[in-house]
Amino acid sequence: MESQQQSTETNEVILEVLPIKVPQDQVTKKCARNDDPWELLEYKNKTTPWHQLNRSGKIKRVSLYFLKPIAVIFLLYTFICSLSIMGDAFKLLGGKTAGKALSENELLNNPICGLMIGILVTVLVQSSSTSTSVVVTMVAAGLLSVQPAIYIVMGANIGTSVTNTIVSMAQSKQRDEFRRAFGGATVHDMFNWLAVIIFLPLEAITHFLFHISSWIVDSFNVQVNENAEVELLKVLTKPITKKIIQVNKNIITDLAKGNEDAVSESMIKSICDKKEVIVPSVMTSLENVTVAENGTIWDTAVRNVTSMVNVTLVDGAKCHHLFSDTSLSDSTVGAILLLFSLFLLCTCLILLVKILQSMMMGKMAELVRKNINADFPKPFAFLTGYVAIIVGAGMTFLVQSSSVFTSTITPLVGMGLISLDRMYPLTLGANIGTTATGILAALASGSDKFQSALQIALCHLLFNICGILVWYPVPIMRRTPIKLAKHLGNTTAKYRWFAIFYLLMMFFMLPGAVFGLTLAGPMYLAGFGISFLVIITLIIVINILQSKCPTVLPKLLQNWNFLPVWMRSLQPIDNLITKSLSVFKRCCPCRPAINEQRPYAPVERVDTATLTNEQRPYTPVEQVDTAAVTSLNGTMV
Template structure:
């Protein structure tokens, strides 16, 4: 791998850690996958409104509209990229006109508020992350020493380099990224004494796990559980607050303002203005997940329409790319050009998707229509939301990865027939809905197939039983209360309500 063809990876919320271990071409599919993966947050957020079928229908449709946009864009741009190197060539041409001698200071917005709190919980050693990426053995990612002093001729000089540099100065070699009180177990008594003298004036970090002897796996599990509990609490609180506030005239006024259009003759620009608003707000919070997860319950309670949610979501997709661009600009030299190139790949992937799925009204209806269909399905079979999460974000990516190991022959052999079946189903659905008279009477519906092949009804009873057995969502998702029981009349009303969303 040539040095000039290496790229850098950056995730939302991480320290700016440029890891030159992967080619730019190989990074582009990873960027596409990251775009899909980040939308899982919205889907999880929508589950907080599963107690009310109508709200859940709208919330789940709002959550999955980003999924549909991302998947549809990947289905078009991934083959295009493989065949022509569209994003690779485009960003390469842009980078040819940029000098690598410039370096910018990193801009922090929301992090200025959140970082002091997160640093009280956990701090990670960025040097460890780099070493892990390079395949080096690392004992712990947790940063325990925040201030280190080195005795020099009887004085102490303040410094914050990799501790291995300090140990090398004393003819010692340590493989760990950071020294803690547990280090030196296998060292000689002389080495232990040197380590003790070196660290006696060092200052420990102040986060919760600074003095903990727990390993990284245990710390990670603890933080994950706490995060999920806090997330669930926040989601439930948001929904309850919205139910309390969004009532009567207040809800009507807010709904009218949020879903208003620009005056004639500029009404057609309303959606594009919403894209700009979504971009700006996401840039401020520097996370598309935060912004879209906030919108999801608002759509659920009916304050924001699904059609207005769509351009706001597209704007969020653009806004989140600016985070990577800003982080890339803090590098210098060749690293700046490499980091910017990956960031621009992310940017132009989303811009290209918007140009495909938004300006043309007919194509705009495709992701919206798919999300509406998922919303209606989930309102009727609420267990489908869990199946959707597992399938779209675990099983399907896993299948694609496994098949890709076999190369193009395996790819064509597995997904070729699946693609042909999907194309046939799509064409048949369009003909059944738009031109049923052109089809033989038997093909005007899917009733000629076994029920399990065209309906979720056969799966409803066992899935409901499994849900009750686990005791999850017993009151909201699987209850048989009269006010939540779907009759043909309520199902028709729900469908009509979804189709009438402006």
């Protein structure tokens, strides 16, 4: 009896409550991968079959079939308009500063300083097309020689990718979408930086871009075409954007040329289609007149004298937009438009992604994924990427902006419809397509410096082509920018504040710091620059050896555990930011959700002595502390 009671007491075990399995037909979308968040998504169709719908359901579905494409076109059009408004806002906020920076000819002769000025100017005006056109105009006017202008257009290549980096932040709500979108945006940055790292010192030493472009210009008899300006997409967006704001971009060019009078002028247009007309006019003025008779001077008197003179008049119609008669400053109007454009951009992106996700179901999603991401049949599969480069160049030429094109396809990467491997050649093509604007500006320059203007435009094109030849044909080189972009995407998905830090660091703080060191003197720049490069190189080499061959390293360097946590991990900074934002727990995206931290229900104790055999579906397991469970993919750790 005593032994039976003892055995009954020892029958108490711990049961694990397993998560509920969701039926397959209730899953709206399922990731077509095991654990790789970068793989394309497979969208499952959970809509009700047609034969099961009633009359109102069929009418609703047919209506949505027609309304959703119209909504996508409208939102895409509004999204492009918001990008144009945001570019005008940045021109109002920093256009004059950019023009003044381009007028510093002494600083521009320094290759690194010219590169940083190109980055800052392009970020301030939010358009590499605008910055390169200004540089081409300065070269055509004889204010800037070709060689320093090459370094500026290299910087413009880097600065143009700031727009799609900003656009990717609109998908920060969903972790995996943000990961893919930020990686798709920064693969453009990685290529541009890697190309500059190779070709900036090479150009400074050998001037190969200068010599090749000079040979091309001298070999081909290219004529000036003052009507070379082409506007394709802008013809559709201008009717809307011109009603909101019109910016006089000629002031940036005037400041770059050294015209100090342009500082006092407003960049907000008040007179449109301004023309200077020379008109003959009659002018009467008081002058000293000498009265003489028979060669004898009698007197000198002040009398009215009438004469014919040519007068230059400014002719044009008054502009009609929201800020044509405003008394606000350029900076105030720019700040208002920047907030409005960012709100409009984020709204359009969120709605666009939602509608596309509802449309990309079943066969439609499969059709899009196969056509965009599929390779050509063997043995022509290697040509797929090069065709994507051509498509990217053509689309960028049509929209006349690499920022618009890359910003449009960035959300599709976040949705999992375009892979990062396909995004990469499309952005390379965008780099080539955006050079068309500079070439057209050179063809329309119509000055005695026409050949120099065309030469700098060709240098921009040759720089991008050389970058593609280095970083795309060879597989190991092609994977380098993609791996770097994936690393940034993974880091941003884990620490979402890192996206803002990256944006400020790469496009503002780093160029500004290098520019400041350049102003301090070449010795300061060389001292800090060489030390920084040596440290970065050592870190990269040690990281490679730690992953590939750690035995060749001293035991201390086989891992980074000897360093303080804040030097080898972003977690302490993340904890500090999370605590600082603890007031905004409900809206802060930095802290994982409760359900993500504890995907399993708490275990409970069950006295198996009171259960029958039919009530014992589980085998005994050990007790698990669910407070330590932080897995996000449904597995125990």
